[in-house]
Amino acid sequence: MQKRHLYLFLLILGTAFWGISFTFVKVGVGNGSPFVFLFYKFVIATACLAAVFFNQLKYITKNTLKISVLIGVPLLAGTILQTIGLKYTTVSNSAFITGLDVLLIPILKFLVYKKKVESKIWVACFLALLGLYIIVVKDGLSLNVGDLWIIACAFGFAFYVLQVGKFSNEKNPMPAVILLMLFCAVGCLIFAQFDSNAIWFPKTDGFWSGVLFAAIPATAYMYAVQNAGQRHLGEEKVALTYLFEPVFATIAGIFILNEKFTKEIFFGGLLIVSAMCIAEINFKKVLKK
Template structure:
């Protein structure tokens, strides 16, 4: 029992660290964009992550089938597209604001899955979607200029949609292929496409200022490779619902760090929008099961 509690505590701390690192990624990305283009940042980030994962998990890449490579490339396409929309949009939006808008992908997932697998979302998903719309209105619409919405908001919402698609295809293909192999392939796909783009477009450069280079490496090592690895390891010792609650703090950390480190200024309406969106995320991810009366038997650890 003590060993289980110990593992659960370590899992919670690990997931909290992952949420913090992911939240800091918005700040690091915003800082890195001062010294390089969005696509160059993606090329750096995914190249670092792909090389690390390829070296460490090289045994999982032996005897790859064409089906696994194809599945990994499809997942990689959505990963690349989502990050491209996010990085380009980040040039026109506050990092903290983008953290909350990106997090709305968890509310979109059930509806995309409905379209693909014909499995209708439950009542909590519809309630979460309604809550999200209210929060989005407060967070993104500038009521002083007649309900205007800037390009950064639109691109970030597109990014959230693409991340939701990414989650859906990962859920489908990970049941048919080795998840680790799929991870390496999708990272490699995103790295290769990013590199090809910056080379063809002429954006490629090795003269990246040290601060930008460090931010890019940080994103590749910590926010991409180690964060995903840490999440997979931690979720082995906790329930999916419990993990979702902790990981949803990513948006809170992202906003808080952007205010502290970047000096982002939130209006009262934006702040209220963040709170409402967070409530929507919790509703979609947990269905408020943690408020239900627990049975006498302790909760069984659920592996994802």
């Protein structure tokens, strides 16, 4: 099996962990502090990666630290915004709206790096916005506050993927990933100091199981595979694997939290997933075949 095919499979498996983690995070955070939950998540992820890739720690340099900060800022922002949003909206809404980062990536590449945006991207954006409208707009033009947080988080994750792509040629990516997790942990620790709901040993049901699932398979595993795999796949291919995340998240939300799967979620989600597919398919190659 070629490396790119192996990493593609590993990334899809990671998106399953990501999707299921939406449910664990929503239950774990409850009415408590999202910063405490995320602090534990990133600390455990850091410890796991440092233990597994202990021999890589000797390659940490000042440049590694710089890269981890540049990648860590958008990741920290996206993760915090998403976790806050999950407190106020459903798992399905959160997953599908977060999926908009797939469309934001090429658009931000155009705005930030002045790279041309294909016409299919604008078609995809129209479909995605229509799907978003169907899912989240209720009672006229009002938006659920949680949905607004999630829309903001999609921008954070899009910038994160772009930053990873910018530094994907690094010979040893794991030291930067370990420092990236540590940077996010420190960031959450700082934010938690200003959160009146911060309880360091909460008794919320599902808190610790949620932290462990979010930390190990959904964070340590996924971000390690993503940062290593992006050297072989590129930003767009990595983004394509994100198509599976809202599907897994919705299934988990239905079976674990008994969330309702409404016709609005179905049709809106279908439009968003279709938009993602349109954005990622190389129509020239398809037509040639």
